[in-house]
Amino acid sequence: MSTIKIPPVLRGSVGGHREVEVAGGTVNEVLDRLYEEHPAVRDQLVTPEGELHRFVNVYVNDEDVRLGSWLDTEVGADDTVLILPAMAGGAP
DSSP states (O other), X not given: OEEXXXXXXXXXXXXXXXXXXXXXXXHHHHHHHHHHHOHHHHHHHBOTXXXXXXXXXXXXXXXXXXXXXXXXXXXXXXXXXXXXXXXXXXXX
C-alpha cells in the first residue's frame, strides 16, 4: 500500500490522521481510494465536475506529478504521495 501524507489543513477530513495507507497503481486510483475511505476530503480537493482543483499540488516521492503523467503517474507500494493544497492570504 502507498502512504498518503495529509497536510494539517486536510486532517480534519481524514479523522485527524497525518498519513493514510491506500492501495492503487496510479495517483488517480490512490486518490479514488482516499475518497472512498474519507469522503469529506473529496470536496476539498475535487471540483463539482470531478476534476482535481487547479490549486492542489500532488507529489509522488517528492516529484511533482504535473511534470510527469499527472494523475496517471504510477504509484508503487512503497511510494509516498503528498497532497498539498496551495495556501494564500495574509495581511494587505
